[in-house]
Amino acid sequence: MFKxxxxxxxxYKRIILHKIGIKRKYKISGYSLKIDYxxxxxxxxxxxxxFNKFLPHLSSYLPKDSFVIDVGANVxxxxxxxxxxxxxxxxxxxxxxxxxxxxxxxxxxxLLDSNPNLRIFSANEFVGKDLNNIELGGSGGTKHALSGxxx
Numbered sequence: 560m561f562k563x564x565x566x567x568x569x570x571y572k573r574i575i576l577h578k579i580g581i582k583r584k585y586k587i588s589g590y591s592l593k594i595d596y597x598x599x600x601x602x603x604x605x606x607x608x609x610f611n612k613f614l615p616h617l618s619s620y621l622p623k624d625s626f627v628i629d630v631g632a633n634v635x636x637x638x639x640x641x642x643x644x645x646x647x648x649x650x651x652x653x654x655x656x657x658x659x660x661x662x663x664x665x666x667x668x669x670l671l672d673s674n675p676n677l678r679i680f681s682a683n684e685f686v687g688k689d690l691n692n693i694e695l696g697g698s699g700g701t702k703h704a705l706s707g708x709x710x
Contacts, residue, residue, distance in 0.1 A: 573597055582662070587636060588615070588643020590673065592666055594634055599701075615640030623647040630686050633659050633701070635666035642670055642677065649678040655685045656695050 573596040576583075582593040585601055594600055604610050618627060618641040625648040629637055632652035641650065652667070654660040660683040667679050685693060693706060 585636075587639035590639050590643065590670060592634065592636055592639050593662065593669065594636075595662070598634075600636060611637055611640055615644045618648065619644040621645060621648050624649065626651065629653065631655075632663055632681070634662040635670075638663075638679070639666070639670070642674075646674060646677060650680070652679065652681045653684055653686055654681070655683065657683065 576596040581596065583596055584591040585594050586592070614629075614637055621627070627641060627648055628651045629641075630653045632638060632654040633656075635652060638650055638652055641648075652663055654663050660681070663681060667681060670677055670679065689706075
């Protein structure tokens, strides 16, 4: 019972920090990614230690000047992992959600401030076919396309 109350209190604290726009730092590959307090990324990575590890590992084998496209880049967590393994390739991060995209741009700035020679591009777009009448739904740091419910 007591553990449940502490968990509830922690969640309400995270919601309040989210509402007032305060982000938390989350270390990935030695870089401090800024994420929303309502993001489940740290919780998910504790429960699933191999989550978000394959693409950074794969990027370490790509030759210099390769081009990686991250569709659904969210706030840049996969980008941070890949940059930590290979700074000699170009990255294009595509994120459709405006809120996530804004955070992605801020996180790209963090990377570029620490290494101005990185080649990172971004786009705030949907990717796919039949993109009419689409909207994004979801919570906890992730979204998905909902067909037939958009404008």
